[in-house]
Amino acid sequence: MDRVPVLKIGEILLVSIQIDLDDQTAMQLQEDLSDRIVETGAHGVVIDISALEIVDSFIGRMLSTIAAVSRVLDAETVVVGMRPAVAITLVELGLSLNGVRTALNVDKALAILARARQIRGVGLLTEADHAVADE
Amino acid sequence: MTVPEEPVRLDIADDKDVVRVRQSVRLAALAAKLSLVDQTKLVTAASELARNTLIHGGGGHATVAQVHNGRRAGVRAEFVDTGPGIADLTLAFTDGYTTGNGLGLGLSGSRRLVDDFEIETNPGGGVRIAVTKWAR
Numbered sequence: 001m002d003r004v005p006v007l008k009i010g011e012i013l014l015v016s017i018q019i020d021l022d023d024q025t026a027m028q029l030q031e032d033l034s035d036r037i038v039e040t041g042a043h044g045v046v047i048d049i050s051a052l053e054i055v056d057s058f059i060g061r062m063l064s065t066i067a068a069v070s071r072v073l074d075a076e077t078v079v080v081g082m083r084p085a086v087a088i089t090l091v092e093l094g095l096s097l098n099g100v101r102t103a104l105n106v107d108k109a110l111a112i113l114a115r116a117r118q119i120r121g122v123g124l125l126t127e128a129d130h131a132v133a134d135e
Numbered sequence: 136m137t138v139p140e141e142p143v144r145l146d147i148a149d150d151k152d153v154v155r156v157r158q159s160v161r162l163a164a165l166a167a168k169l170s171l172v173d174q175t176k177l178v179t180a181a182s183e184l185a186r187n188t189l190i191h192g193g194g195g196h197a198t199v200a201q202v203h204n205g206r207r208a209g210v211r212a213e214f215v216d217t218g219p220g221i222a223d224l225t226l227a228f229t230d231g232y233t234t235g236n237g238l239g240l241g242l243s244g245s246r247r248l249v250d251d252f253e254i255e256t257n258p259g260g261g262v263r264i265a266v267t268k269w270a271r
Contacts, residue, residue, distance in 0.1 A: 022150035023186070054175055056179050056182040056186075057183060085174075085175040092176065093240055093245075093247065094243065
């Protein structure tokens with residue numbers, strides 16, 4: 001069976017889908033990614049779909065599910081590289097990719113993840129400050 | 136009128152066959168010189184319909200052909216199954232309505248993506264759907 005590789009770079013998991021995904025491979029990727037997030041404690045996932053010629057309702061749902069699951073596991077997902085023709089088709093098909101963050105390229109995705117990390121970091125710091133203030 | 140190229144018939148029995156149907160439709164769309172956006176729309180619609188044939192129809196087959204109407208070229212893809220058929224077509228074409236565990240966009244969404252959409256079904260008698268996209 002085909003398998004999409006999941007690469008770890010620092011605290012980010014990078015997935016670049018380079019094959020024409022069948023439904024089973026898509027489900028497998030969903031599971032593999034969840035496992036790897038827990039295993040590595042990654043705080044971000046970047047999914048590159050620039051090689052995908054289509055995103056149909058099944059793949060769209062896979063992307064939404066991955067984003068939701070990773071959020072529950074304390075990681076943000078950003079989907080990058082969607083082709084313009086794919087974006088037009090998705091909208092006409094009626095898919096909204098609920099809860100999926102997108103960026104035009106990997107650089108921008110990394111910037112989004114770093115910013116999300118920073119904001120959460122600040123959030124933690126504030127809580128800690130409050131704790132100190134309460135003492 | 137140009138003679139259409141030989142139609143391609145593909146069985147739809149598993150996930151991999153859905154991918155094969157997409158690839159075959161893509162090749163035909165390229166040959167008919169559909170624009171990139173139109174190719175993408177047609178292949179996406181074919182993917183939805185092939186999956187329906189597999190999941191709701193219990194498998195079946197697709198026929199992909201180049202067609203011509205005067206000087207216009209296009210691609211026609213037909214999906215046939217012998218499954219339970221569709222009891223209520225109006226309901227089946229409602230966005231978000233699903234009998235499986237999908238998003239309910241397969242039929243309604245794919246109809247929006249193509250130029251012509253024909254459907255024939257008898258409860259208990261299977262489904263035949265044919266879609267056509269024309270080059271502009």
